[in-house]
Amino acid sequence: MNAIVPAGVSAAAFLDRYASRAGTNPVRDRAADMLRRAGLPRSGVEAWKYTSLRALGDVPFAAAPGTPDDAAVHAIVTGAEQAFALDGAMPRAVFVNGRFDPSRSSLPDGVSVGRFQALDEESDDEPAADVASALNAILAEDGLLLRVAPGVDAGRLLLLSVGAGADGTPISFHPRHRIELGQGAALSVLDLSVGQGAYLNNPVFDIAVGDGARLGHAKMQAEAAGAQHLAVVHAEIGAGGLYDSFTLTLGAALARHEVHVRLAAPGAVVHVNGAQLLDGRQHADLTSVITHAAPDCNSRQTVKNVLSGHARGVFQGKILVERVAQKTDGYQMNQALLLSETAEIDAKPELEIYADDVRCSHGATVGALDPDQLFYLRSRGIVEHEARAILVKAFLHDAVDLIGDEILRATLDRAVESWWNRKDA
């Protein structure tokens, strides 16, 4: 194995951790093998054209300590509750440094809840071919296994990830969650990650939405400024099912949210919407691959980037329509707003279509705030920074407004508002 020179950045530190851990199995071995060969991608690999994981290869991330500092965790949780005005009554599953924390969690009725260990034994699946999933596969220790029985509306759930990084020794954690909705079931998940210090959060979600089921998944990534966030969602949607997802990216120095959705049966619908609000030297990447694998499916995607400082936003969205997927309706829109001279956007909206009776379109725009609109507001007596705030919020509102669940929508709206106020201050 020493003879293999990876194509990308060496993942040696992670692989060493895998070699010394308990709980190896053939699935994980294959993932390790892939990482050993491919390494962590640097920009240049087509799927990672605009995002390099070079920075990760340089850092010897350690496993999270067994018992994190309780006071620090408490401070982070209450901070998040206040910042985002979280509803205290909402059932919640709290993960601290990637491990389930039962004392802070209260799970909803009507769902069967398990832990990742069980999943690990059951699963014979090949690890997905993407790097972030492979990294998760070799180091995952815990995660939520959530099953909603057919016909049950399980209401809302807050899935809170707390990263308590100790300064000096960066840690990494790799939770693996699985959410399964039976036929006609419903659930809304508010997926919030917060933290402090230096850490890498590498969550992977395996999602199965049954026939006619509805899953809302509103994600707010508000990691610590020094953190890295590498998330992957694999979702499969059954006939007439809906996966309504939204990803709001606010935090982390380096972030990538990667979504792979498969519309597996007729009438399946997916929304892969999102917004990035970035500042400083943040780099955030939203990559999605939506596969239409059955006729009469519908996919919708609106992604907005608001970039200031030296921030760099990346959007790579692919709609793949397989030969069988006649009558597909696919729509994809990416709009970026550059608020500074030094911000950068890289967008690659992609259509790959093999069926003829389809309607697919995509659009992309990049620009600054429209001076005419600013002038209009100024001429009505609104001061400059307020006028800018109105325009930026209106720009973002188009996307956030697409979240189906009203409570989750209101939460994300507030997050956008407070982000702007913080920036504006």
Next chain:
Amino acid sequence: MPAIAETRDAVESLGQSTYKWGFETDIEMDLAPKGLNEDTIRLISRRKEEPEWLLGWRLKAFQAWQAMAEPTWAKVSHPPIDFQDAHYYAAPKKKAGPKSLDEVDPELLRTYEKLGIPLHEQALLAGVELPEGQEARAPIAVDAVFDSVSVVTTFRETLAKAGVIFCPISEAVRDHPELVRRYLGSVVPVSDNFYAALNSAVFTDGSFVYVPRGVRCPMELSTYFRINARNTGQFERTLIVVEDGASVSYLEGCTAPMRDENQLHAAVVELVAMDDASIKYSTVQNWYPGDENGRGGIYNFVTKRGACRGARSKISWTQVETGSAITWKYPSCILQGDGAVGEFYSVAVTNNHQQADTGTKMIHLGRNTRSTIIAKTISAGQSDSTYRGLVRMMPKASGARNFTQCDSLLIGDRCGAHTVPYIESRNMTAKVEHEATTSKISEDQLFYCRQRGLSEEDAVGLIVNGFCKDVLKELPMEFAVEAQKLLQISLEGSVG
């Protein structure tokens, strides 16, 4: 839709007999031995009586090429190419170079006659002496390239009077070495990419155009490329330099015989536009696309790039791509001068087993630079067609503007149409807009046409032409007429 299926079957049974340019000219050829090594390059250079600097330049390119790998990012697939299994030099045997048409091998002249390429200046100029049934045309100066060499260039005297240089590039190397040396490889460096490096090492001929300051080229210039010999590749090199305030319109056409084996065509085109200069470059690419089973056809791996060096310069690419088994081509503009304008208008049609991965790059460097991209993609049969385009706004490109529109039309359910735009902006005042759609021919439109008595075939032709109108109207008139016919022919056998 049984009607469509029936028509499709009926036309498919006709096979690929619609490629009427597929004949072969029987002519004595001077071939270099098969294979590619330094000796081949020295031989080409010697045959062309080139100066030492050009040989050195070629060898440098060859070294770069040897260290490079074939690009794999394009959405095309083909068996590995054996670059040693081809002749890199093929020229019709001749005595001393022909000085006038009378000295050109009559077999060659007949070839171009068959292709409909006007090589007879007088007949064209007189206008009245044309044979019956032939329309009078505006004069066009033509450089005809047959396999590796240019056989004849027309209207050179008329052009010379205006100060325009239009000649085979091998001749320009001899007569205008200072110009060629200054600009050759200045837009596409020898080590730019795998195929450009290959071309730089072995290019045999092509056209050279130089339009001096303030001159509006008095007629359209045209190059007609013809691959004829077996087991050869064609590697032509075109260099167009337009000085301050000058302008030129340049047309390019190409065909090849029908053969079962694949042939390689790896051209490089470099355009340079100085202050207020304008270049319009139009291509109708009709290389042999292979038969209905995907056998044979040209591999068309082409690097085309224009540098808008001067302020307010303009480069406009228009292409109609109907031929080739594989097309890999991205005519690009580097918008350096403030206020420079780049345009790309493209129609790409694939049928049967053709694969096309084509698009453009617009690199905005200067302030207030503008670019427009209109790409229409039509896929039929079992073909795959990809639009791949890059728009990049660099930090200094304040006030730059891009508009891109890509539309794909799918005919039949066994083909693919793909759109892969790359948008990169590092300037907040630059504006980029991109939109793309994919659909099939609307039943309503088809019904409307059929109801008014048009046959299914005519209806599809009409709709496809309408779909491509934004691009076709950019072509010089004569080319537009030819392109329209070509579209219809290319799509025959795919649908009614």
